[in-house]
Structures are given as C-alpha cells and as structure tokens.
Amino acid sequence: MGPDLDAAAATLNGLRPFPVAITTVSGGRTNGLISLSAGGGSILPEAPRVTISITKYNFSHDLVRESGVFALHLLGASDELLPRSLRTIMTLGGSSGRDGDKLAGLDWTPGVTGSPVLADALSYVEGRVVGVLDNEENSIFLADVVAAERLHGGRRLDIGTAWKALPAEWTETYDREHLHQTNAARRARGLPELTDH
Ligand SMILES: Cc1cc2nc3c(=O)[nH]c(=O)nc-3n(C[C@H](O)[C@H](O)[C@H](O)COP(=O)(O)O)c2cc1C
Structure with a gap:
C-alpha cells in the first residue's frame, strides 16, 4: 500500500509560495521559465546557495545542464511591479523556448554569469551549479550564489495573488x-498517462 496521498498533499503543497523567474544561457542561447520549487541551499549566510528543480520536458533544463549557470528572480507585488510580474509569468511560463525567443519580449541585461537579469524583477541571485541530482523526470540543481541585487x-x-490577478484565459x-508536461513526468516514472477527459 502506498502513502496517504491526501496527507502528502496537505503536508507538501504550498511549501514554496513564491514563483520565481529563472533565466539561463548556453552557447549564446538565452531562455527562461517560471518555477515554484526554488529554495535556499546553504545554512551559511556568507556562502549562500540556491536550489532549483526543472523538469526534463522543459528547454531550460537542457540549457542549465549544459552551461551550469542561471539567474533566479523574485517578482514584486507592488502596484508598480504587479503588471510587469504578471507579464513575466505569462511570457516565461506560458510557452517553451523551443518554439521561439521568449527573452525578446522582456527587458534584460546579461549578468556576471551571462544569464539574463530581468529589469522588472524585485531582486535576483545568479548561480553557478556545484551539484546536480539527476532524477527520472527532473534535475535538482544546487548552485553557489555568485551575484545578487535588489532592483526594486x-x-x-x-x-x-498572482493566479487571481492573471487573466482566466491564460490560467485555463x-x-x-500543462497536461503534456505532467504526462512526460508520468511516463518517466512508469505511471499511466492522464487524458484530457
Ligand atoms: C506557477 C508556475 C510554476 C512552475 N513551476 C515549475 C517548476 O518548479 N519546474 C519546472 O520545470 N517548471 C515549472 N513550471 C513550468 C514552466 O515554467 C513552463 O513549462 C515553461 O513554459 C517552460 O519553458 P521552457 O521549455 O522554455 O524551459 C511552472 C510554471 C508556472 C506557471
């Protein structure tokens, strides 16, 4: 018998409430995505580390795997930043970089790792990967923080707050x-695929 899935969800869901915009570059190709699974990765404030988890289905996964660098941005909720944060979520989280240059629609400059630093973010850290946990459907990257800045x-x-403010058409x-991504993960874990009803 497996675990109590309701209890697992009650324990694990919402542990990381802040969406982040992760950007990266490899061989001159920039890209980015939205993630809800990033976290701190060190108990030493003077030697900070960051963890991110990216599914292998996503283009950003391959770029971070290749180059070992990324920038992770927090988004802002102020009246000034909220519309720009929503635009960032829709631009980076709504389509794959395999289908086009998503960064072309955002204001950015290269950081010390070459990863795009988004001008509309609240703050960011840049990371250089020091360890990778390579799993069936995703990789969890641990990186040294090599740069950080508050922008707003x-x-x-x-x-x-973000999900309520995003257009219903976009979230639907x-x-x-997202079903395609879920099913890619299910295949990788040997689980049956879900159908769209
Ligand atoms: C709120 C939110 C949270 C997400 N969390 C993750 C995540 O933790 N890991 C991940 O790989 N994708 C996550 N995604 C999905 C990617 O952002 C999305 O699939 C993106 O289009 C991938 O782009 P890419 O193929 O250009 O890398 C999330 C999306 C949203 C909107």
Missing part, C-alpha cells in the same frame, strides 16, 4: 497545456 522595493508576489490555457 515592495512586497514579494505570492502564487495565490496553462492548466490545459
């Missing part, structure tokens, strides 16, 4: 398209 003031944007499309 105000509160961090949490996913509940996201949920529908």
Whole structure:
C-alpha cells in the first residue's frame, strides 16, 4: 500500500509560495521559465546557495545542464511591479523556448554569469551549479550564489495573488497545456498517462 496521498498533499503543497523567474544561457542561447520549487541551499549566510528543480520536458533544463549557470528572480507585488510580474509569468511560463525567443519580449541585461537579469524583477541571485541530482523526470540543481541585487522595493508576489490577478484565459490555457508536461513526468516514472477527459 502506498502513502496517504491526501496527507502528502496537505503536508507538501504550498511549501514554496513564491514563483520565481529563472533565466539561463548556453552557447549564446538565452531562455527562461517560471518555477515554484526554488529554495535556499546553504545554512551559511556568507556562502549562500540556491536550489532549483526543472523538469526534463522543459528547454531550460537542457540549457542549465549544459552551461551550469542561471539567474533566479523574485517578482514584486507592488502596484508598480504587479503588471510587469504578471507579464513575466505569462511570457516565461506560458510557452517553451523551443518554439521561439521568449527573452525578446522582456527587458534584460546579461549578468556576471551571462544569464539574463530581468529589469522588472524585485531582486535576483545568479548561480553557478556545484551539484546536480539527476532524477527520472527532473534535475535538482544546487548552485553557489555568485551575484545578487535588489532592483526594486515592495512586497514579494505570492502564487495565490498572482493566479487571481492573471487573466482566466491564460490560467485555463496553462492548466490545459500543462497536461503534456505532467504526462512526460508520468511516463518517466512508469505511471499511466492522464487524458484530457
Ligand atoms: C506557477 C508556475 C510554476 C512552475 N513551476 C515549475 C517548476 O518548479 N519546474 C519546472 O520545470 N517548471 C515549472 N513550471 C513550468 C514552466 O515554467 C513552463 O513549462 C515553461 O513554459 C517552460 O519553458 P521552457 O521549455 O522554455 O524551459 C511552472 C510554471 C508556472 C506557471
């Protein structure tokens, strides 16, 4: 018998409430995605590390795997930043870089790792990967923080606030398209695929 899935969800869901925009570059090709699974990776404030988890289905996975560098941005919830944060989520989280240059639609400059630093983010860190946990459907990257900067003031944007403020049309499309990613992960874990009803 497996674990109690309701209890597992009650324990694990929402542990990381802040969506982040992760950008990267490899061989001159820039890309980025939205993630809800990033975290701190060190108990030493003077030697910070960051963890990110990217599914192998996503183009950003291959670029971070190749180059070992990324920038991770927090998004802002102030009146000034919220519309720009929503635009960042829709630009990076709504389609794959395999289908086009998503960074072309955003204001950015290269950071010390070459990863795009997004001008509309609240703050960011840049990371150089020091360890990779290579799993069936994803990789978990641990990186040294090699640069960090606050760009704006105000509160961090949490996913509940973001999801309510995003256009319903966008969130519905996201949920529908996400099925492909879910099924890729299910195949990798030997689970039956889900159908769209
Ligand atoms: C709120 C939110 C959270 C997400 N969390 C993750 C995540 O933790 N890991 C991941 O690989 N993808 C995550 N995604 C999905 C990617 O952002 C999405 O599939 C993106 O289009 C991938 O782009 P790429 O193929 O250009 O890398 C999330 C998306 C959203 C909107």
